[in-house]
Amino acid sequence: MSNPLLVFWQELFGLKDDRQQQRDQVRRLRAHPPVGSSAQASATIFLIMRRMRAPLIILILIFAVSVLGLTIVPGQDAAGQPARMTFFDAFYFMSYTATTIGFGELPTTFTDAQRMWVTVTIYLTVIGWAYAIGSMLSLLQDRSFRQAVALQRFTRKVRRLREPFVLIAGYGRTGQLLGQAFDALGQQFVVMDVSDERIDSLDLDTYHADIPGLVGDVRNPSHLGIAGLDHPFCTGVLALTNDDEANLAVTMSVALLRPELQVIARTVSPAVANRMEAFGTPKVVNPFDRFGDHLRLALRAPASYQLLTWLEAGPGAEVPERGHPPTDGRWVLCGYGRFGRELYADLRAEGLDVTVIEPQTPTHADQQAARAGAVDHAVGGAADGTADGTAAGETRIGATSPEAHVMIGDASSPMVMARADLTGAVGFVAGTDNDTTNLSLVAAARRVNPALYVAARQNVAANAPLFAAMDLDSLLVPADVVAHEVYAQLSTPLLWRFLQDLPAQGDEWAATMLQRLRAHCGRRLEALWKVQLTRTEAPALVGWLTGGNARLGDLLQSPEDRGRRLRLVPLVVRHGSEHVLAPEDDFRLQLDDEILFAGLPAERRLLETTFLDDAAREYVLFDRHVPASWIWRKLSRRPADSDRGSRAAA
Amino acid sequence: MNLEKVIFGFFVLLSATLNFGFFIGDISDPVVHNVYELFAALVVSLIATVLKFGDRTQIGAVHLATSLVADLQLLAAGVVWIFAAHVSVHGVTAESTSSVVSLSGGALLANLVSVVLLVIETVSFHRR
Numbered sequence: 188m189s190n191p192l193l194v195f196w197q198e199l200f201g202l203k204d205d206r207q208q209q210r211d212q213v214r215r216l217r218a219h220p221p222v223g224s225s226a227q228a229s230a231t232i233f234l235i236m237r238r239m240r241a242p243l244i245i246l247i248l249i250f251a252v253s254v255l256g257l258t259i260v261p262g263q264d265a266a267g268q269p270a271r272m273t274f275f276d277a278f279y280f281m282s283y284t285a286t287t288i289g290f291g292e293l294p295t296t297f298t299d300a301q302r303m304w305v306t307v308t309i310y311l312t313v314i315g316w317a318y319a320i321g322s323m324l325s326l327l328q329d330r331s332f333r334q335a336v337a338l339q340r341f342t343r344k345v346r347r348l349r350e351p352f353v354l355i356a357g358y359g360r361t362g363q364l365l366g367q368a369f370d371a372l373g374q375q376f377v378v379m380d381v382s383d384e385r386i387d388s389l390d391l392d393t394y395h396a397d398i399p400g401l402v403g404d405v406r407n408p409s410h411l412g413i414a415g416l417d418h419p420f421c422t423g424v425l426a427l428t429n430d431d432e433a434n435l436a437v438t439m440s441v442a443l444l445r446p447e448l449q450v451i452a453r454t455v456s457p458a459v460a461n462r463m464e465a466f467g468t469p470k471v472v473n474p475f476d477r478f479g480d481h482l483r484l485a486l487r488a489p490a491s492y493q494l495l496t497w498l499e500a501g502p503g504a505e506v507p508e509r510g511h512p513p514t515d516g517r518w519v520l521c522g523y524g525r526f527g528r529e530l531y532a533d534l535r536a537e538g539l540d541v542t543v544i545e546p547q548t549p550t551h552a553d554q555q556a557a558r559a560g561a562v563d564h565a566v567g568g569a570a571d572g573t574a575d576g577t578a579a580g581e582t583r584i585g586a587t588s589p590e591a592h593v594m595i596g597d598a599s600s601p602m603v604m605a606r607a608d609l610t611g612a613v614g615f616v617a618g619t620d621n622d623t624t625n626l627s628l629v630a631a632a633r634r635v636n637p638a639l640y641v642a643a644r645q646n647v648a649a650n651a652p653l654f655a656a657m658d659l660d661s662l663l664v665p666a667d668v669v670a671h672e673v674y675a676q677l678s679t680p681l682l683w684r685f686l687q688d689l690p691a692q693g694d695e696w697a698a699t700m701l702q703r704l705r706a707h708c709g710r711r712l713e714a715l716w717k718v719q720l721t722r723t724e725a726p727a728l729v730g731w732l733t734g735g736n737a738r739l740g741d742l743l744q745s746p747e748d749r750g751r752r753l754r755l756v757p758l759v760v761r762h763g764s765e766h767v768l769a770p771e772d773d774f775r776l777q778l779d780d781e782i783l784f785a786g787l788p789a790e791r792r793l794l795e796t797t798f799l800d801d802a803a804r805e806y807v808l809f810d811r812h813v814p815a816s817w818i819w820r821k822l823s824r825r826p827a828d829s830d831r832g833s834r835a836a837a
Numbered sequence: 838m839n840l841e842k843v844i845f846g847f848f849v850l851l852s853a854t855l856n857f858g859f860f861i862g863d864i865s866d867p868v869v870h871n872v873y874e875l876f877a878a879l880v881v882s883l884i885a886t887v888l889k890f891g892d893r894t895q896i897g898a899v900h901l902a903t904s905l906v907a908d909l910q911l912l913a914a915g916v917v918w919i920f921a922a923h924v925s926v927h928g929v930t931a932e933s934t935s936s937v938v939s940l941s942g943g944a945l946l947a948n949l950v951s952v953v954l955l956v957i958e959t960v961s962f963h964r965r
Contacts, residue, residue, distance in 0.1 A: 237891030244887050251880040255873075274876055275919040 231335035235326050242319040249315040253281050253308035260304045265295050272301075280305075285312035334402075338413070344399040345415045350375050353677065354415050356405040356437045357428030358385045360648045360666035361453065361673075363392065365425070368501035368674045370394045371714050379403055379414045381428075406436040408444065416445060423449035425673060431459040442466035451676060453669045455525050472672045474665035475526040479533030481668075482642070482661065486512050486537050488694035494701050495689055498682065498758075499671035502714035506705065510660050512640050516613030517542060521628050523593060526618045526644060526663075539614075542607050543593040546619055601631075609635040617643040618663075622650045629657055679717050681783035684766050685759045692768060700756075700769055707754040708785055715758065716791060718798070720780045725798040731808060732778040739782075740772025746796045746803040749810055753794055755786035848885040849955050852907065853948035855881055860945050864938045865931035872918060875941065879911040882944070885951075896958055903951045910944035 257277035264270040272280070276294055283290050284305070297305065326332055352375040355362050362378065362385075369376050378400040380386055386400040403410035405428060415421045426437035434452045441450045443466070450469035454460050460471045485492035493509045500507070517540040520527055527543065534541050596603040609615065615632040617625040625643045632639055642661035645654045654662055676683050689697065704712065722729055731737050739760075745751040760767045760774060761781040767774065776782075784791070796803045805813040814820045855878035862869030886904040889897065914937045921933035 233891045233893050235891075240887050240890055243890075244884050247880060247883050247887065251876075255876065258873075273919075273922060274872060274915075275923050 231331055232339075235329070235332050235335075238326060239322065242322040246315045246319045249308075249311045250281060250285070253285075253312060254278050256304050256308065257281065257301070260298075260301050262298050262301050263295065281308065281312070284309060285316060287313075338401070341399050341401045342413050344397070345377055345413065345418060348375065348377075348399075348415065348418065348420055351420050351422045352376055352415065352418075354411070354421055354424045355379065356411070356414075356424065356426050357433070357453075358389070358400070359427065359429060360664075361427045361670045362425075363388075364501070364667060364670035365427070365673055366392065366394065366398070368670070368678070370396060370398075371502035372678055374677075377401075377415050379405055379410065381405070406433050408440040411437065411440050412444075416441065416448075421445070421448060423451065423677065425677075426450065426452040427669065427673070428453075431456050435459055435463055438463045438469045439466050442469070449677075451673050455665070470676060472669050473529075474663070474668040474672075475529040477668050477672055478526075478663045478665075479529045482512070482530070483533050483537055484690055485510060485661070486514050486539075488690065488697060490694045490698040490701060491690055491692070494697045494704075495686055496671070497701075497704075497712060498686060498715070499675045500712075501671065501674050501678075502712070504712050506701075506710050506712070510640075512661065513613035514539075516540070517608075517611060518614040518616065519544065519607050519609060519612045519632070520616045520618060521625075522546065522617070522619035522644075524618075524620060526620075530616060530618060542612070544603060544607055545593055545595045546624065604631055604635055609639065612636065612639065614640040614642070617641070619644070620646055622646050622653070626650075626653060626657065629659065678715065679783060681717055681759045681761060681766075681781060682715055684761075685768060685783065688766065688768055696769075703756050703769075704785060707756050708787065712785060713787055715783055715785050718782050718784065718794070720776060720778060720782070722778075727797070727799055727801050727804040729778065731804070732776060732780075735775070735777070737776040738772065739770055739774040739776055741808050742776070742797065743772070743794070744807050745793055746800075746807050747793065749807060753786070753790045755784050755790050755794065758783045758785055845885075845888050846955060848881060848888055849948075849951050852878060852881040852885045853945070853952050856907070856911070856941060856945045856948050860938060860941050862938075865935040867929050867931070867934045870934060870938055875911070875914060875918065875937070878941070878944070879908075879915055882907045882911055882948070896954060900951060900954055903947045903954065907944040907947040907951070910940050910947065914938075914940035914944070 254274065254277045257272050257280060258274055259271070262270055262272055280293060285308075353369065355365065355376050355378050358366070358378045358380040362380070366376060366378065373396075375396055376398060378386065378389060378398060380400070380402065381404055383402040386402045389398055389400040399414075401410070401414050403414070405411065405426070408416075411424075416424065424437060424441045426434035428434055428437075431454045434454055438450050438452045441448050446467055450467070451472060452463050452469050453472050453474070454463065455473060455475055457473070457476075460473060463469050463471050481492060481496070484495065489509050489511055493507055496507050497504060514537075518534055519542045520531060520534070521544045523531070523543050523545040527545070531541055531543060594603065594606060609632055615629070615636075617628040617632070619625055619628070622645060625645070629641055629643050632641065640660045641657075642663065643654060643657070643659050644663040644665075645651065646665070648664075648666065651664075675686050718724065720728060720732055725732070728737075728742075739757060740752075743753045743755055743757075745753055757770050758768070759782070760770045760776070762777060770782075784794075797807045802813045805811045814823055855874060859870055859874040859878055882904065886901070886908055889901040889904050892898070892900065917933060917940060918929070918937045921927075921929045921937070925933065927933075
């Protein structure tokens, strides 16, 4: 009953059907996620205002008493006649005295009675001001107040966004990598994370755009709402936290509140992935699964794998080295957690023999933990030289992997290594969730068999230099895998399409593509970009494109020197729903086609000149020199020549 | 009994009563309008305004608005009085007095609205 007028109105004309009202309410809820926290922020500011009440009232009272006293205390005028100060004089005097400016005794010299009173008021007002200013300053430094102000600023920034943006929930290593890639593409994004250190690091990361960041719990739908979930320009949500549970919560919130938005969620657990897929159609990225797929691709087609990783790595990535993982022989896999299982299945699917060593950790399934207890004893026995220990230690995993030799024991101990028979193996994977263990495993394996193909999993970003120094053949960094995957999916649909179709093209095709890319773009790949051959984006080419004889090769000539081919590589052409990978120069373009290019920004600008400028078009396509300006074209003798020319060519 | 409500009601009412006391009487007669009463009305009105800070309800917002109106009117009345008494060569005349008093009359109206709001708030509190 906060608004009496509304109450009155409701009681007079309370005709509105209750059910209708309920429906309205539901619709409102659906349209806008609840924004509890912004109300909370304004609540904090109201609280601050309430806390300023006491200092302000004391200040007013002190002023009032002082002024009133001054007007009552008898004084004298310039002629020595008894006179009292007026309110104006008193207020004026108190104003400059209380603020420690002190002009002196105005308008006339005070009497002793007045001076006595002024002495009292000076002390009073100094205390009053000190109290008021002190309270104000302490409030400004108040933690909750500053948080409230930050939240309000963030809310305002997000509300004022007027371009499509992506909401990144979780700003860890993956989020940072993606942020840099998005920034290079000119894609706006909003960041949210639980840790205020990571949000503070937004200021240190030098982005071109102003990136709003909020410290908040991504599991809270109202926080997501503030971060732009209900914003009309929000195009997608990325759930990239380390916590599967939180990512699931984000997926759920988006599916329920904005079902039309694209969601990409990271998880390492197939069970959570299933639960995510129960809500609409989120794209779930499992870094372990993806690494396994990549490794399979690398085994089958090293060049395809090289091309894939290069394109996925985002703007400015250097060309990765082409590895040659051994395709036959036995692999040794250390660590049989989620990652180990995924990789085991993938390696088996490629028809490779795998020996698994599981360092005994109580964190895995109960069954395994129980077995580990038994085996600990057996391994201890083996260390004493008993042969039984080996037999007991070598257990087989039941239904999931009938042929796996799973050994449980500390993989870095020489005895276990010897049992795994590294000398007879070709590949070694250190895949535990502990970086120190992985590094020592790699070192131990190399000592036994220096010729091994070694892959390792890096869990913590800070350890990157150590893994780099180990010079591994293949390195899994889950954060990077997710970042690359999300980049490939979000940067442009054409790139995603290209990467999907890439493995089917074969290894030799990929090697040729790599050579072309290396020849035209150098060792570093700048951002890929898309052109649309529409009437708005390529107005100069419309006549040529509708002619039906538009060779792609003709277009890719420099408007400065027609003889020079632009150093661009067309990756995909989309025509309607049909995609052509790596189109040749003879490819015929049509209106409304889309092309994905790789190439340097300078070449891109040259190509865009051809798209927009009639004179450049005439030169590039037909080797004709036409006046560039409208006036000169009108003044030249054959005004309609260029148009006719292009039509004739068509 | 809520002490905050007592203090709040006290200042709202006191500001209205002081304002009324200054306002009542012949509008152009400086003798019946004591300037000390104007001063007291202004100070109490300022305190009432500060007391209304930070109330998030709709009625609280209207309270604050009426209080700000009263302050503005009383300040204007005070400035007119200072101008008449100190700056103007004619001193406090019947015209200046009537303009001071009429300004305080506006403030009185705002203060009455405040009192009405206070009553409504109390009544709706009981009904809840």
